[in-house]
Amino acid sequence: MRYRHLAHLVLMPAALLFVAPLVWMVLTAFMPDADINSYPPKLWPEHPTLDGFRRIFAEDDYPRWLANTVLVAAAAVLGHVVLCSLAGYGFARLRFRGRALAFGAVMATIMVPTQVLMIPTFLLFKNLGLIDTLGAAIVPWLASAFGVFLMRQFFLSLPRELEEAATIDGCSRVGVFVRVVLPLARPALATLVVFTLLGAWNDLIWPLIAISSEDSYTLQLGLATFAGARHTEWSALMAGNVVAVLPLVAAFVLAQRHFVATMSFSGLKG
Amino acid sequence: MTAVAAGAGAHRARRARWLPQLTGWGFVLPATLVVVGLSVFPAVWALLLSLQDGDLLTGGSYVGLRNYADLLGDAELAAAAGHTLLYTVLFVPGSVALGLLLALALNLRIRLIGFYRTCFFVPYVVSAAATGILANFVFDPDFGIVNAALKTLGLAPMGFLQDPGQAMITLVAISIWGGVGMPAVVYLAALQDIPRELVEAARVDGGAGRHVLRHVVLPQLRPATVFLVIWQTITALQLFDLVYTTTKGQPLDSTTTVVFYLYRQAFQLFHSGYGTAIAYVLFLATLAVSGAVLWRSAR
Numbered sequence: 001m002r003y004r005h006l007a008h009l010v011l012m013p014a015a016l017l018f019v020a021p022l023v024w025m026v027l028t029a030f031m032p033d034a035d036i037n038s039y040p041p042k043l044w045p046e047h048p049t050l051d052g053f054r055r056i057f058a059e060d061d062y063p064r065w066l067a068n069t070v071l072v073a074a075a076a077v078l079g080h081v082v083l084c085s086l087a088g089y090g091f092a093r094l095r096f097r098g099r100a101l102a103f104g105a106v107m108a109t110i111m112v113p114t115q116v117l118m119i120p121t122f123l124l125f126k127n128l129g130l131i132d133t134l135g136a137a138i139v140p141w142l143a144s145a146f147g148v149f150l151m152r153q154f155f156l157s158l159p160r161e162l163e164e165a166a167t168i169d170g171c172s173r174v175g176v177f178v179r180v181v182l183p184l185a186r187p188a189l190a191t192l193v194v195f196t197l198l199g200a201w202n203d204l205i206w207p208l209i210a211i212s213s214e215d216s217y218t219l220q221l222g223l224a225t226f227a228g229a230r231h232t233e234w235s236a237l238m239a240g241n242v243v244a245v246l247p248l249v250a251a252f253v254l255a256q257r258h259f260v261a262t263m264s265f266s267g268l269k270g
Numbered sequence: 271m272t273a274v275a276a277g278a279g280a281h282r283a284r285r286a287r288w289l290p291q292l293t294g295w296g297f298v299l300p301a302t303l304v305v306v307g308l309s310v311f312p313a314v315w316a317l318l319l320s321l322q323d324g325d326l327l328t329g330g331s332y333v334g335l336r337n338y339a340d341l342l343g344d345a346e347l348a349a350a351a352g353h354t355l356l357y358t359v360l361f362v363p364g365s366v367a368l369g370l371l372l373a374l375a376l377n378l379r380i381r382l383i384g385f386y387r388t389c390f391f392v393p394y395v396v397s398a399a400a401t402g403i404l405a406n407f408v409f410d411p412d413f414g415i416v417n418a419a420l421k422t423l424g425l426a427p428m429g430f431l432q433d434p435g436q437a438m439i440t441l442v443a444i445s446i447w448g449g450v451g452m453p454a455v456v457y458l459a460a461l462q463d464i465p466r467e468l469v470e471a472a473r474v475d476g477g478a479g480r481h482v483l484r485h486v487v488l489p490q491l492r493p494a495t496v497f498l499v500i501w502q503t504i505t506a507l508q509l510f511d512l513v514y515t516t517t518k519g520q521p522l523d524s525t526t527t528v529v530f531y532l533y534r535q536a537f538q539l540f541h542s543g544y545g546t547a548i549a550y551v552l553f554l555a556t557l558a559v560s561g562a563v564l565w566r567s568a569r
Contacts, residue, residue, distance in 0.1 A: 003378070004378065004380045007375055007378050007380055008380065008382075010375060011375055011376075011386050014372075014390075015385070015386050015389035015390065016389075018389050018390050018392070018393055018447065019389050019392065019393075021393075021404055021408055021447075022392065022393070022396065022404075024408075024415070025400075025404050025407075028407075037413060038413075039412075039413050039418070040418040040421075040422075041413060041414070041415050041418055043415075079304075083300045083301040083304065084301055086297045086298070086300065086301065087297060087298040087300070087301035087302060089297055090294055090295075090296075090297030090298035091298055094290065094293060094294040094297060094298075095290060095294065096290055096291045096293070096294025096295060097291055098295075099294060099298070102298055102302050102306075103298075105302070105306050105310065106301070106302055106305050106306060108310075109305055109306060109309035109310065111557065112309050112310075112313050112553070113504070113508060113549075113552070113553055113556060114508070115508060115529055115532060115549040115552055115553070116312075116313055116316050116546070116549045116550060116552075116553050117308070117309060117312045117313060117316065118536070118549070119316060119319060119326070119536050119542050119545055119546050119549070120311075120312035120313075120315035120316045120319060120546070121308065121312050122326075122537075123315075123319075123326075123542075124311075124312060124315075139304075139308070140308055142304045143300070143301040143304040143305050144305060145305050145309075147301075148301050148305065173293050174293075177297075198395060201397070202397035202398065202399075204397070204398055204399055204510075204511045204514065204515070205510050205511060205514075205529075205533070208514070209533075209537055219399075220397050220398075220399040220400075221399075223397075223399040223400065223403065223515075224399045224402070224514065224515050227399075227402070227403045227406070227515065234407065237403055237407075238403075238407075241400045241403055241404065244397060244399070244400050245395070245396050245397070245400050248395045248396075248397075249392055249395055249396075252391065252392070252395050253388060256387070256388065256391070
């Protein structure tokens with residue numbers, strides 16, 4: 001059919017335009033600085049080298065920033081999976097006094113933008129002694145209204161009969177949740193994991209505000225600072241970029257088939 | 271004996287009354303505490319801070335609405351608001367329209383469709399820090415690949431991020447490159463929700479492709495469009511990360527956005543009272559825009 005050829009004719013060059021900068025970033029990471037700084041720019045590494053990667057991992061800072069980010073992202077994902085699925089289930093299925101009020105309060109926070117919260121949260125964390133520690137980067141990521149909402153929508157869509165059957169078989173509420181409901185929630189959890197990973201791994205403004213000692217830098221904060229101070233070492237910068245981007249690209253490619261489905265049931269499309 | 275039995279019965283009755291309450295709160299309390307505690311409490315605190323002349327370390331003294339009055343006469347803030355507005359009116363329609371086009375194309379049953387979807391979404395995953403470094407590299411006026419390409423085509427080189435007249439537009443282009451995956455995925459999900467019979471019925475009735483699109487598909491996508499316009503507007507009004515990692519508000523302050531100005535006021539000049547006042551006004555502006563979009567779409 002004609003429209004199919006037309007679609008390829010439009011989509012192919014457009015798709016290449018979207019990935020070309022990233023492909024070039026990876027290629028540059030394997031070039032020596034002399035080749036990167038030549039004009040016109042070289043597109044292909046004629047003298048491939050691992051110098052860029054060697055340089056970033058030879059220094060103390062970069063591996064530490066990477067480790068910090070892995071820790072922050074892992075804590076964020078764990079917090080989200082545990083706290084948001086518990087709360088989502090509670091709000092979807094359990095009856096208790098104050099439920100509507102608590103859910104309303106959680107949902108209302110979606111409206112408040114982070115800019116309003118930045119300064120008082122900085123002061124609050126300063127009083128708690130969290131400023132300049134990794135804790136400052138972790139705590140705001142432990143749960144979110146978005147996560148609670150996403151999980152609640154998913155649990156509402158599950159048929160009740162499964163839980164009732166398990167209850168009749170003598171399962172407690174917690175047992176039902178852990179053994180019956182959670183295993184069914186894998187697509188929703190995959191989406192939550194990817195969004196949380198994306199947010200926590202890539203966050204820049206909050207670490208920029210909350211962390212000032214290089215020992216506690218996250219990868220993004222380190223990259224931003226590194227880029228300003230050493231913009232002649234392009235191979236190292238690009239190698240750093242590749243390491244910062246690759247884990248998320250991998251996570252996305254693995255989880256992407258869940259996305260469209262989750263977007264549909266959660267009503268996120270509006 | 272009967273007293274003991276009655277006691278046990280009362281105990282059981284109390285337990286039966288309280289157990290669902292405790293279970294319910296046990297499930298929801300941790301997340302509720304984190305979310306509400308880190309939003310409502312700081313939001314109220316921010317309101318109080320915006321009425322003080324604090325320096326980020328001490329609260330400062332109460333100055334009433336003076337910070338808000340100062341906002342009105344702040345020429346730098348007005349300029350930053352102008353830059354944010356320019357960015358918003360270019361980014362929101364640009365990313366939503368392009369997202370729709372992509373979704374329509376990506377919804378076709380053609381070969382390589384999974385590959386295409388991945389291509390358009392992957393830039394969304396790349397952080398602003400990495401994007402910023404890459405953008406500085408690609409758009410460098412002297413050795414960047416874009417100017418090299420322009421030269422090959424016989425065109426004059428451009429300043430891009432280093433030209434005050436082009437920097438904001440370059441940032442819009444970079445943001446659309448990085449952000450169009452989101453609207454595309456949302457539209458794609460909405461397209462797949464349109465009942466097949468609806469489209470087929472319109473076809474049978476003799477509707478040509480573009481008529482089906484205009485009278486059947488687009489109205490069905492309306493809720494998605496409303497959501498995306500609001501979402502992208504909020505994203506645009508909060509632009510910061512990309513500015514920080516590319517231009518730092520330069521050249522000649524042409525890319526200083528409201529949030530970048532807020533950051534400078536609060537965390538570099540330590541005017542925390544003034545900073546929170548800016549944040550509150552931005553919050554109200556965001557609410558007003560979202561409200562207007564919802565109101566228009568409801569009519």
